[in-house]
Amino acid sequence: MANPPSRMLMCNAEQRAALMRVALGTEPADMVILNGSVVNVYTGEILENCPVAVKGKWIASVGPDAASAAGESTLVVDAAGKTLAPGLIDGHTHTWFNTLDAFLPYVIKGGTTTIITETMEFYPVGGYDGVIEFLDSLKDQPIKFFATAPAMVSISKNHNGIPGEILEKLLERDEIVGLGESYWQAVLQSPDTMVPLLQSALDRGKRLEGHSAGARGKKLMAYAASGISSCHEPITAEEAIALLRLGIHVMVREGSVRKELEQISSIRHAGVDLRRLLLVTDSIEPEELVEKGYLEVAVQKAISCGFDPVSAIQMATLNVAEHFGLDDVIGGIAPGRCADILVLPDVKTIAPETVISNGRIVFKDAKLIVPPRKHHYPDWCRQSIQLQRPMKPSDFEIHADKASVRVRVIEMISDLVTKELQTDVFPTEGKITADLEQGIVKVAVIDCRHDPCRSFVGLIKGFGITQGSIACSAPWDTSGITVVGANEEDMALAVNRIRELQGGVIVCKGGKILAELPLPIFGIMSDLDMEQVAKKLNSVRQAARGLGITFADPVLTLETLTGAAIPHLRICEEGLVSLRDGKTLTLEVK
Template sequence: MSIRPMSAKTYRRLLNVSLRKEPATAWFKDVYYLNVYTGQVEKGHIYLAGERIAYVGDQEPLVDGQTMIIELDEEQVLVPGYIEPHAHPFQWYNPLTWGEHLLKQGTTVSVNDNMFLLRSMGDREAMQFIEELDSRGQHLWLWWARFDGQTGTDRHEARFSEESVKKWLAHPLVIQGGEFTSWPRLLKGDEELADWVRMTRQIFGKRIEGHLPGASSETLNALAAAGVGADHEALNGEDVLKRLRLGLYVSIRYSSIRPDLPAILQEIKEMPGINPARLMLTNDGSMPFFVDQSGCPQMVRMVLEAGFAPEEAYRMVTLNPATYYGLDQELGGIAPGRLAHFNVLNGLENPQPIHVMVDGEWVVREGKRLHAVSGEWLTRYFRPVSKNISLEAEDLKRGQGEVGLELSNEVITRPYTYHPHDPLHDDEAYMSLVDRQGKWVLNTRVKGFAGSTLSGLASTYTSVEHYLLIGRDHKRMLQALHQALEQGGGIAACFDGGEELNIPLPLGGGMSLAPMSELKRLNEQFIQKMRAHGHPYQDPVYSLLFFTATHLPFVRVTSEGVYLVKEQQVVTPVTLLV
C-alpha cells in the first residue's frame, strides 16, 4: 500500500540520489541509528531525496550547496518516527491540535477514528476535510472506516450504507475498516455487514480492527476467520495470549480509562517464548489530562522498564504497526524508499525525542515545534451547535420509566429499578437525553455519577448528536443546557452554593481550538470539580461520552429510549415533544 505515490520525476530522483548521480537533499553524516529490521544499533550515512530515504550505508552521497548536512552528537541515536495505531482525535482537542501535540512526542503518524466526521457532515465534505488536514499539517493522519454508529438505533445506523463504506475504503488515507463494534450482528448472520467485511479484505485489501472486550476463544476464532486482524481490548496477559495464538495483532492500551499497559507487560514477561512482533502500543483516545502521560515515549519507557529489549520496545511503535497496516515499505523503519520520519534521541534509554523530522523536514528542534499550523480553517467544517431549542423544565419530567443507569466504573452502566415518585438517593440524579432539535426527550435516572450537590449539568459532548442533561434540579439542568448552547457547545455545570463550571467546545459541540495545555487545564478542573461533588472515578468525561454508546454493556440512553444492550431491547421509549 502506498500513501504517498511518487511521480515519475520524483521516482527517478530517488533512484539517482541512491546511485549518487544526483545530490542528496539531506545527509545524516555517519550517525548511529536503530535498525529495527536487524535489532542492531548501526553507524552509517543516511541520505534523502526530498521526503524519502534514498540510501543507508557506508558510502557518502553526492552533495551540492542545497544539501542539508546533519551531524549528531556521539551519544545521540536516530530512530524511526513513532506510530499511534488507534486514535480518537476528537476528545475536546481537534485532529489538528492532536497531530501537533503528537509531533512534539515524536509520533509522526496516527491512525484515526472517523466517527465524529460521520456524525458531523456528509462523506464528500468529510473527505475534503481529511485531505485539507493532510495538505496543511505536517503530522500524517491516516483513518479508518466505521461500519456502524455504536448506538444500536435505526435512526443513527441509517448513516451507514454500502455506498458510504465503499467511498471511505477507496480513499488512500483510509487504511482499515473498524473499529468493528457491531461484530455480534455479523455472528448472528447480518448479510449486509458480512458483505462489508468481505469487501474490506478482498476488494480493498485493507485491515479490520476489532473491538472485542471479554471475547471468548470461540468468538475470537470466528472473527479471525471473518477477517479481523487486530484488537485493542485485551484486559490482561491471558487476553493478549489468546489473541496472539489466533494470529491477531494486539494493541496494548495505556489510556485514561484503561491504563493496563504496565500490568500486562509484567504478565507477558512471565510467559516464556512470547514473540512481541505482533504487539503495538496505544493510548486509545485519552482525554487531555492524560495525553502527556500516555504518548509513545512514555509507553516505550514502560516497555523498557518491564525488561524488554530496546529493539523490541521501539518496534512496538514503529515496525510492528507499519507491518500490520501493510505500510512497512513506507513507514516504520530507516531504510531506502521509506518516508523520512525520524526522531533524534539522547540514547535508546530516552524515548522522548530532541528533534523530529517528517518527510525530510525538521518539525521539532530542541523539543520546540517549528512553524505550528493555525486551526482557524477548521470552523468551515465544524460549526457551533444551534442555540435554538424549545424546551421547558416540565419536559424533563415527562415519560419517566422505572429503569435507570448505575455506573460500575467510568464507562460500564448496569440497569437498576426505581419508582418515578421516589425521592432521589444521595448518589442519584435525573438524566435526560434531549434531541438537538427539541423534537423528543428521554427521561430516566442515573446512580453513581455524582453526589447530592450537582444541581444541573448539560453536555453536547456525547457519542451521538443529541444533548445529555444530569442533575437534581430540572430548572438548573435546563439552565445548564442553555449555557452550553450559548457558548456554541460543550459542558456547563452548576452546583449547590452557586459554583459553576463552563467548558466551551464550539467545534461541532465536541471540540475546541484551544491548545492542548489549556484543554488539559480545563479537563483537570472538571475532574477535580466532579470528584469534589461525588464522582467516584478517574475520568467523568468518558462517562458523559459513553452514556449514549451501545458498544459497551449493559444499559444506555439512545434516540429510541433506555436500551438494554445484551437484550437489544428498549425498556423506556422517548417522549415526543412535537
C-alpha cells in the first residue's frame, strides 16, 4: 500500500506540536492575518472579522484567539474589508506546452496554489524517464503539484497501455494521486489490458480519472463499475447529473479546449448536491493565459453564471481536495491545513490582492514575490525527434494501380469531431493526389521514437487547407508528427523543419516557412517565455488561416487527429482507426 498523497504536505510531530503551541498562545505565529472575513468552505459560511494564525507552512489557528498569536517578529497582514478564501486547486490540467518557469507566474497571480496535472504527454515521447524528469520539474515550486500516472490509452499499438511494472513504480510515488484519464472505449474494448492497470491504482488508494464522453446505458454502468472516480467530459447539466448519480465526481471544464460551465450552470436549479462538482481548466493555452488568466477565471464565471459565490469557491477548493483525498491538508482555511490563502476584494470578486502559498506571500500588489524554479532539462530530453533521415516528397505519395479506388477519408464535422467518409478517387499516373475541388487533401502521421520514419498517409476532408502545409510534433496520445498538406513538397518541408528544431509547429507554403513555434523539449514543450510562445503561436494560427483553415484553433484540430478520445475516425502511423470498435483500417475499402 502506497503512502497517501497527503503525506507529502503533512507536518511532522515537531511541527505539529509547534502549531498547537501557537494555538494555545504559548508561542508566536510567523504570520497573522487580521480583520478579514473567512470563507469557511466546510460549513458554507462567511465568518466576519476572523483572524488566521500561520506557523511555518501551516495554519495554526482560525478565529478570535488567533489575533493574540502575534509576537514581535510576527508578520501581520491587515485584511480589513477583505475576504480570505482558500487557495484554488486545479484538479485536471495538462502542463506540457510550456516550462513551469514560464507558466507559473500567470497561475500564481490568479490564486491557484495547487495543481493536479496529467503526465500522459511525456510517456510516449520520453518513457518512464521522461515522466520522472517532468515530475522532477514540479518539485520545489512556489505552489504545490500532484500528478496522475499515464494510463497511456492510444490508437497506436506502440503506446496502448503502460507496462504494469512501470505503472506500479509511478503509483508508489507520493505525488501521484491517481491514474490519468482512461478512455471508456479502451477500458471496455481491452479489459484484459486496462482493468489490471485500474486495479493497481485502486489497490494503492489512488483515484481513477475517467473520460466517459459518448458512454451511455450499459456501457456507462460498466465503465463506472471499473472504479472510475471522476469525469471531465459532461457538456450539459443532464450529463453531469447522470454521472453524479453514479457517485462520480464531475469536473466542469472551463479552459482552452472546452468551455462548458455556462451550459452546465443550470444544474444549480436541479436540486442536487453540488459538493461533487469541480471546476478545472483541462489546460489553458498561452495567449488565453496571458490575456485572461487561469482557474480564477472559471470561478469568477461560475459566480457570473449564478452559482452562489461560496459554492463556486468550494468547486475549486474543498471539492477538489476531497476527491483526491487531500482535504486533510489543502482545500480550506482550518488548523493543520497548509497555509494557502487568498486575500480577495470581496467574496464575489476572484481577483487576489495577496496570494499566500505554503505560508509565504508569493504574490502581492500585482507583483510576483516568489519566482518559480527554473528546471534544467538534460540534453537527452531534446532528442525526441529521432528520424534517421529527412523526409522526401515521395514519402507522402499514395500509390494505386487502379483507375478508380474506393477509399476512406477522415471528414471533419466540427473542429474536433470526425467521421468516416467513403468515396471513389481516380489516381493520376498511379498516384492518389489531393482533390482541392472536393476539399480533400493529404494527412500523415510519422512515428518519431518507437519505429522512426514509419508512417501512414491518408486523406482528410473539411480541414480547410487549400495550399501549403501545417505540421505539429505534439499530437495527442502518440509520439509522432502529424502533417496536413495540399502538396507533398510542403508536407516534407514542414516535417523536416520539425526534425531540425527537434519539435515544433510549422506552417509553410510554396517551399517557404511562414510561421513556426519551436518545441525542443521532448518535441512537445517550448523553452521560451510565455509572451513569446503566445506571440509565435498566434503567428502560426494566422498563417494557418492564410492557408484556408477556418477552425478557431487550427493547431488543436491538428493535434487531436491522433486522439483516442474524440469520435470517430482517427489516424496514427499504423493506419486509420475507428473509435467505434478500435479496429485499424486501411485507406482502401476492400
